[in-house]
Amino acid sequence: MTDPIRIVHLYPRDMNIYGDHGNVLTLFRRLEWRGYRAEVHEVHRGDPLPISGDILVGGGGQDSGQVLVEADLLARGPELRAMADDGLPMLLVCGLYQMFGHVFRSGGGQVLEGIGVLDVETVAGADRLIGNVVARSAEFGDVIGYENHSGRTTLGPEAQPLARVSRGAGNNGSDGTEGARRDNVIGTYLHGALLPKNPSIADRLISVALERRLGSASLRELDESTTEAARRLAAARPR
Ligand code: GLN
Numbered sequence: 001m002t003d004p005i006r007i008v009h010l011y012p013r014d015m016n017i018y019g020d021h022g023n024v025l026t027l028f029r030r031l032e033w034r035g036y037r038a039e040v041h042e043v044h045r046g047d048p049l050p051i052s053g054d055i056l057v058g059g060g061g062q063d064s065g066q067v068l069v070e071a072d073l074l075a076r077g078p079e080l081r082a083m084a085d086d087g088l089p090m091l092l093v094c095g096l097y098q099m100f101g102h103v104f105r106s107g108g109g110q111v112l113e114g115i116g117v118l119d120v121e122t123v124a125g126a127d128r129l130i131g132n133v134v135a136r137s138a139e140f141g142d143v144i145g146y147e148n149h150s151g152r153t154t155l156g157p158e159a160q161p162l163a164r165v166s167r168g169a170g171n172n173g174s175d176g177t178e179g180a181r182r183d184n185v186i187g188t189y190l191h192g193a194l195l196p197k198n199p200s201i202a203d204r205l206i207s208v209a210l211e212r213r214l215g216s217a218s219l220r221e222l223d224e225s226t227t228e229a230a231r232r233l234a235a236a237r238p239r
Contacts, residue, residue: 004037005209008053010096011061012042014068018146020059020093022193026202027055034220036210045072049079053088054209056080060094060149060191063106063124070112073099077115084117089184089208091201093194097179097187098122098151107150118180118187119158122151125173131239133168133190135178140200142166143178144234145190153189155180162188167239184208197231199224 009024024040031038041050045068061069073080080100084090090100098104101120104112114121128150135143143163152172155161161171162179170178170189179188186201188194195202203219210217 002037002214003052004039005031005054005213006050006052007038007040008050008056009040009042010056010058011044011065011069012059013044014065015061015096016059017061017094018148018191019193020191023057023059023091023093023195023202026193026195026199027057027206030199030202030206030222033222034206045069049076053083054213055205056083056088056090058090058092058096058100060096062095063108063110066095066099066104066106066112067110070099073115074113080115081117084183084185087184087208087212089205089212090117090186091195091205092118092185092187093191094147094149094189097189098153100185100187101153101180102156104151117185118182119156120153120171120180120187121156122153124150125152129169129173131168132234132237133165133170133178134235135163135165135168135170135190137163140198140204142231142235143188143190143194143201144197144231145188145192145194147189147191149189153180158182162186192234197227197234199227
């Protein structure tokens with residue numbers, strides 16, 4: 001029997017807001033439902049990153065949480081950039097999405113340096129962008145979630161948007177983009193949590209992880225009727 005598929009959860013204490021932990025649970029369960037053993041490896045400040053991680057997940061937080069993790073994250077920058085270059089699937093939400101970019105300039109005047117895994121940069125705006133979001137992706141269909149951020153994120157040439165907003169603000173409220181991608185890294189502003197309501201994104205992360213580990217992946221279809229009901233409900237909510 002193969003070793004469990006290892007989900008690395010980065011900063012679960014400091015960066016975990018609006019249900020982001022649900023992303024980890026979703027990956028874990030969807031692996032188990034397909035007959036794979038999974039385990040969650042929590043990485044707090046100062047802990048080593050496991051070299052044998054299969055999927056890396058990080059959530060959002062307040063600006064104060066970002067200040068707490070900044071130095072620790074910067075020290076891991078070369079390692080995390082190498083993992084991204086090597087094709088490790090990663091999902092970063094909101095606060096950590098910002099910090100996996102080049103920089104976050106906060107409303108309080110702080111300049112938080114990011115690790116540049118994603119070619120994006122973020123500046124806090126005067127107001128917060130809050131509400132339910134529906135964004136369209138050619139690969140994932142309608143991406144549904146909830147946003148709450150002051151940061152306005154702009155994509156550089158090395159980053160592709162995850163989706164185009166049809167409702168909500170997304171990266172910056174002006175260019176219509178939501179989230180960013182490069183290789184197998186996905187950054188997004190969407191909480192809710194994201195993956196329970198967007199199983200196509202969860203399965204993409206899982207497929208890549210299985211292909212990298214086992215050389216191939218064929219994921220059995222799951223009964224998505226509850227998920228579909230949750231998606232319909234979430235998409236119909238007022239902004
Ligand atoms: N502090 C960031 C912002 O408000 C991130 C917020 C979040 O992670 N929800 O832009």
